[in-house]
Amino acid sequence: MKGVLLVNLGSPDSPTAKDVKPYLDEFLMDERVIDVPKWLRNILVRGIILQTRPKKSAEAYSKIWWEEGSPLIVISERFTEKLREQTQLPVALGMRYGSMTIKNALQELETKGVDEVFLVPLYPHYAMSSYETVVVKTMEVKDEFFTEMKITTLPAFYKNPDYIKVLSESIKKGLKDFEYDHLLFSYHGIPERHIRKSDPTKFHCKIDGSCCHTNSVAHHTCYRHQCYKMTELVKSYLNLPEEKVSLSFQSRLPNDPWLKPYTDFEFERFPKEGKKKLAVVTPAFVADCLETLEEIAMEGQHQFMEAGGETYKHIPCLNDSDAWVSLMAQWIEEWEKEGVLSHD
Structure with a gap:
């Protein structure tokens, strides 16, 4: 059975x-x-x-x-x-x-x-x-x-067309009636060495800005590539302007190189660049949890507003939709x- x-x-x-x-x-x-x-x-x-x-x-x-x-x-x-x-x-x-x-x-x-x-x-x-x-x-x-x-x-x-559709429509709903000048895809962070350890070829993943966009069997187990791929697919589905979308990685431990850019650094940077109306989505998770509800929805908003932001919205995960x-x-x-x- x-x-x-x-x-x-x-x-x-x-x-x-x-x-x-x-x-x-x-x-x-x-x-x-x-x-x-x-x-x-x-x-x-x-x-x-x-x-x-x-x-x-x-x-x-x-x-x-x-x-x-x-x-x-x-x-x-x-x-x-x-x-x-x-x-x-x-x-x-x-x-x-x-x-x-x-x-x-x-x-x-x-x-x-x-x-x-x-x-x-x-x-x-x-x-x-x-x-x-x-x-x-x-x-x-x-x-x-x-x-x-x-x-x-x-x-x-992460790249299943039906899932991308469900995720994209959820983001679209979250953005409804919210005027934003930037949409941030904030993914859970992991140490850079995890990317290299998960590379079956042991040579493809260099985290150099190009390997994630060069076809390889390593992509089956490359978290960084998969985050970039998901972002591109959602961006394409929703026809989002290139300049209004970026991704980052949240939750890291000190004294160790983790995937960049760091979400908290982006919260500080955006207002200085005139991006003061921010929407944030956390698509590494299917259900809201401590990391999305406290770190991003609460602390993230506080940090962004303190840095000079004007409006901030955390778009919920898919949850039980x-x-x-x-x-x-x-x-x-x-x-x-x-x-x-x-x-x-």
Whole structure:
């Protein structure tokens, strides 16, 4: 019997330092998030970061927490419920980190008789710290606890024409009645070395401004290329003026080169260049979360306005929009019939 496993990032159980600490420990100790030797990761995470970060992160979570719980969890649950109404297959929701585990989700499916799973990492792009770690963790859990299960994974869908249409129409809706002089595509940031590590050719990705636009098998796993490609596709779909659109990367750690340009630097730069009416979209995520709601929608606005900006709008992620749910149901139906699904 076939079934579907949706997996997103995860969340602490509450916006308290007590619950944030174990969540951050699991997240930051992932070798695909902080990719240094385990002994060094242990020192960095447990010896340094977790001594102060849980309190600060808990304060950030408190700003965006909903009455029903974590926005990311609530949105993901709403999406799952809507999806169940549009497919006959069992659908389970798991998180890469936190108490809503992938193991529990697979157990839920197994209890319903599922032995063939369509794994859906809820990330449009391939990155070792998001898409890849979901796939690897799911296969580890499967090999240890569900050895008879067969798992097929949804490919990264950053350039899927139907997804580009849904995303573009959502952005168009968000821009309605908002007069802007610049639209910023702000993507989640990752260290530059992750790009090179994910390059199967070991020579193509140079992050030099040209490699992302030169055809290569490396693009299948190149997060930077995929962000640029998605931006170009949306820009083309909406017929946006070249000079009014750019991309940047948010959320980075100090003392390490991450993908540029940095979003916070752009917030400072735009008003000085006369771009004082800014719209921001965060298409690395399908559901709004701490990074989009606090870092971009709140802190980003504050920083932009302090730098001399006049108006600012954060356009929501797709969340549980009907068009996004319907598209996922369509992909599930295709997989159910064909057994595979490709976005190339």
